[in-house]
Amino acid sequence: MLALGKLLELTLAGREPAQKIQLTVDGVQMRWLSEGALEVRPPQALDNGGDLLLSSGIHGNETAPIELLDRLLHGIARGEIKPRNRILFLFGNPEAMRRGERYLELDVNRLFNGRHEQNIGPEAMRAAELEQLARSFFSLPGRSRLHYDLHTAIRGSKIEQFALYPFKNGRQHSRHELARLNAAGMQAVLLQSKTSITFTAFTYEQLDAEAFTLELGKARPFGQNQGVDVSRLETRLKQIIEGDEPETESLDGLQLFAVSREVIKHSDAFLLHLPADVENFSPLAKGYLLAEDVAKTRWVIEEEGARIIFPNPKVKNGLRAGILIVPTTDAGLI
Numbered sequence: 262m263l264a265l266g267k268l269l270e271l272t273l274a275g276r277e278p279a280q281k282i283q284l285t286v287d288g289v290q291m292r293w294l295s296e297g298a299l300e301v302r303p304p305q306a307l308d309n310g311g312d313l314l315l316s317s318g319i320h321g322n323e324t325a326p327i328e329l330l331d332r333l334l335h336g337i338a339r340g341e342i343k344p345r346n347r348i349l350f351l352f353g354n355p356e357a358m359r360r361g362e363r364y365l366e367l368d369v370n371r372l373f374n375g376r377h378e379q380n381i382g383p384e385a386m387r388a389a390e391l392e393q394l395a396r397s398f399f400s401l402p403g404r405s406r407l408h409y410d411l412h413t414a415i416r417g418s419k420i421e422q423f424a425l426y427p428f429k430n431g432r433q434h435s436r437h438e439l440a441r442l443n444a445a446g447m448q449a450v451l452l453q454s455k456t457s458i459t460f461t462a463f464t465y466e467q468l469d470a471e472a473f474t475l476e477l478g479k480a481r482p483f484g485q486n487q488g489v490d491v492s493r494l495e496t497r498l499k500q501i502i503e504g505d506e507p508e509t510e511s512l513d514g515l516q517l518f519a520v521s522r523e524v525i526k527h528s529d530a531f532l533l534h535l536p537a538d539v540e541n542f543s544p545l546a547k548g549y550l551l552a553e554d555v556a557k558t559r560w561v562i563e564e565e566g567a568r569i570i571f572p573n574p575k576v577k578n579g580l581r582a583g584i585l586i587v588p589t590t591d592a593g594l595i
């Protein structure tokens with residue numbers, strides 16, 4: 262296998278490859294760009310005009326998605342997967358990956374869309390670098406742009422695999438992309454209703470990509486991901502990469518939710534009234550007192566059919582400590 266196929270090994274060892282550009286037996290170019298960043302280009306005659314950004318390790322302890330990208334890269338480097346689009350592989354937070362932690366000082370996934378400029382430290386610099394890598398990758402005109410940012414969650418979930426679809430004023434969510442996610446094994450999609458500071462919010466809002474955060478199961482250390490079944494996603498990604506994706510427009514079985522509110526933690530007095538082991542998508546009854554914060558702030562459930570996602574009272578002040586979602590329909594899709 263080509264040495265550049267071992268991007269994960271290089272990244273975990275904190276090493277630069279001796280050779281920055283390599284060609285597979287089929288003439289596919291692999292180019293190392295920076296720590297944890299590698300671009301793949303098919304031979305020009307085979308290029309189908311698609312640009313695909315695959316990122317993982319934005320949170321260093323979410324290893325199933327890192328292992329998945331590692332397998333895809335190995336396949337490409339061995340000539341077993343034959344790309345027909347350009348691909349940018351990114352491991353988001355290499356130092357956190359080496360330490361097996363979500364982040365060191367700052368959550369990289371809260372530093373996009375300008376937030377890195379208001380912060381200092383290695384993670385702010387990394388977010389700026391990731392923005393630059395994505396911006397440059399998606400700078401070629403006339404090509405389709407797709408970004409999947411792969412994650413696993415802190416807690417168990419009533420719905421195991423789901424996607425979060427960012428929001429931009431004046432832009433509608435795509436039915437075709439949801440059908441693609443359905444075929445990739447996602448069981449639900451959360452349609453955001455506000456702009457955000459995550460990586461996919463950046464590529465969706467600023468770079469015109471179709472962009473999704475994919476949640477694939479529960480976060481576990483490297484080598485312990487037998488319980489995380491990414492087989493349907495892996496098959497679909499190979500098909501997208503090779504340009505032989507079966508057509509589908511079916512949303513059958515896919516559950517759609519709209520984000521109703523983000524619960525923001527304002528102070529150290531923030532109290533979340535949920536059991537520590539509450540699962541994602543747990544229903545919350547109307548009238549339930551979900552959280553309290555400084556200055557008598559109270560978060561009471563007003564929504565019919567509300568459920569909670571990513572409840573986390575330990576986030577830093579000013580950040581989201583949970584998302585309230587409600588069921589929605591496909592009426593607003595194009």
Ligand SMILES: O=C(O)CCC(=O)N[C@@H](CCC(=O)O)C(=O)O
Nearest residue numbers: 370412414415416425459474571
């Ligand atoms: O389990 C959790 O609480 C968080 C899992 C995770 O890292 N999720 C992403 C979602 C990003 C998005 O909102 O698109 C995150 O919180 O960064």
Ligand SMILES: [Zn+2]
Nearest residue numbers: 320323412413
């Ligand atoms: Zn994550």
